[in-house]
Amino acid sequence: MTAPVLSTPAFSLFPQWLPVAAAQPAMSAPWWQWIASTDSLTARLMAAGEPGTFRVRLLRQTIGLPQRDEALALGIAPRRYAWLREVALCVDETPWVVARSVAPLHQLQGKGLGKLGERSLGSWLFQQPDLVRGPLEATATPPRFTHQQPGLSANSLWGRRSVFEHGGLSLLVQEYFLSTMADALGLPSR
């Protein structure tokens, strides 16, 4: 059986999300280790790079409308305002991963996420004792949110997403792994 959706990313206008297990046949074993892991990506990137070289670069944090597929993943109406956060996860100043997180605005009260700045959202999330992570999905379609840094999306090899639940908050985290990371770690192109 082939994976037709994943083999033609250049022709897809919208991300095509598949359960990670369904994307596995199109994915090399080293990439599977990264895409299917359910622990903190921040912690994994810190361990993969030279000590002290990991940094979250804040690209955008704002209130806005989610994309249709994001609203669907969160189970909210598409025209409901949401908290949007876009970052580049950098090692030694090179972006390895770009991420976009989306949360329904009305669920954010008292969580203090507005003050996160360039601290990792993942480090905060994984400290929450009641954290539950939903199923992971994968895509080979590049992200659409990096319009201010067009070079970044062109370098995307794999994307993944999942919804985190904590204290009444549902947070959709989408992470796109860039070819710069593959180059630095000697990973295959897919």
Ligand SMILES: C=C(O[C@@H]1C=C(C(=O)O)C=C[C@H]1O)C(=O)O
């Ligand atoms: C979900 C995690 O958080 C990471 C940190 C992010 C941020 O600071 O905005 C965004 C997405 C993740 O890649 C994680 O570390 O696993």
